[in-house]
Amino acid sequence: MPKQNRRIRIKWHIIVFLAPAVLVYTAVMVYPLFNTMRLSLFTETDQQRVFVGLQNFRTLFGDDVWSDQFWNALGNNLQFFLIHMLVQNPIGIALAAILSHPKLRFASFYRSAIFIPTILSFVIVGFAWKLILSPIWGIAPGMLDAVGLKSLYAPWLGKEAYALTTLSLVSVWQFVGIPMMLIYAALLSIPDEILEAAEVEGITGQSAFWKIKLPLILPSIGIISILTFVANFNAFDLIYAAQGALAGPDFSTDILGTFMYRSFFGFQLQLGDPHMGSAIASAMFAIILVGVSIYLFGIQSRMRRYQF
């Protein structure tokens, strides 16, 4: 290359192309993220912001009132996540496996219909289920009665023992469409030659699914798991829409999102404290980072990928 061409010249068009996205992303997403973590090291006394180091975290984990709530919310959040992993993802995979059958008729109808709950807002989903499960309206007890199981009915959302499980299942109902679609796409991308080769070897039907298809879609199952993890540990809307910010009954459905909202924004008698809210947000950030790192370095990098 001739020398004068290598002179450093500012390429303005690159800057112009990049600037808007980088500016908005940095100012509204990255900077607040770090600022939130910085704010967690401060507190407010006499309307002045005072640096207190890790004091907020000591309160969060050491003070009984705060730490009880934090561990309760974290435990509930784990349960929320586990129910999604154990119910939502297997159902999603099963539906996708059935749908991907090549000669199935009406496949696109089923696919679109099953995806409908996913597009509805949490407000609609939360209230709709609240009404359906309500003892006042009597749809749920009525339907159980019709199959002779009326004794099983309880006002699930109002009972501490059942409320969290019920809401987790409502959320599963809403989001089953996402694993279904992603796994469906993964199943479709398996080349026919592989399946035909298996068929020649006498591997068809059920065993073709377990022995051939499932190992090939493992990377997609990994992606679904991490998406579920991030979405669950940052969930808020459904609990808020169905149970309010107090996540009743008696905080039995409180998860990290609702806990952070109450702490930072205040609710009813509790005054909002942005610095404690930031501390909780930082804890959530740490949890999500750990989860994502485990996925990226522990699972994804070890998973075998097949190139077709």
Added chain:
Amino acid sequence: MSAARQNRLNTFAAHGALILYTLIALFPVFVIVINSFKTRKAIFREPLVLPNADSFSMIGYETVLKQGDFFLYLQNSIIVTVVSLFFILLFGAMAAFALAEYRFKGNTLMGLYLALGIMIPIRIGTVAILELMVQTGLVNTLWALILVYTAQGLPLAVFILSEFMKQVSDDLKNAGRIDGLSEYRIFFRLVLPLVRPAMATVAVFNMIPIWNDLWFPLILAPAEEVKTLTLGSQVFIGQFVTDWNAVLSALSLAILPVMGLYVIFSRQLIRGITSGAVK
């Protein structure tokens, strides 16, 4: 012959399972919508029966339209969603073009920096976002929401669009350069029209989460005149808890626009997911 029978049995079982799950998926929506057209008595007496001449009533809808400002909320939601999508697509495509087209120092690093936001939810930074919006006076304006949703949507948009822009042929761009087109014209005239399908996918992925979000409207724009439809219906239902006609009608009205969007865009959405745009 037994194999054929086995096959038919399998097909039967497959349809059975799918029909069952479709019913589970649609049942709540169905119950809400049919009961919104009934009198209060009929709602409680026969919740699973379609409305007939006797039980038909629009009283719930009358209450909703009288009390809540649903058209204002709807308008706010449309503005927020459309403007956010516009910025996500424009800024996202520009950045994706820069990353895909030019070799410059820090290219990979910039790509990684922008991709970080795919996995990290923007909600974590809410406390500081609220502070920022208060300082800039954007609280209780639609701009606060538009900025947040744009920032939230950009990482995935840049990621998906740059994958597609790498596939646009170099010959075409170079031919443009020889004809004396500026880099800006090459982008807007030659490249953008070619990645239109990918832009549609990005738009559809972002549209529904923005439309349905409750968290940021609740925190950044709770004032009456800037409420979105999602927040508006949440507040309305909270106030009218005991008026079942009004609650059911409000829910049905909130379902309507999303279903409309879904009917229009479902093919695009499903094609987007199944073409592996999110791998």
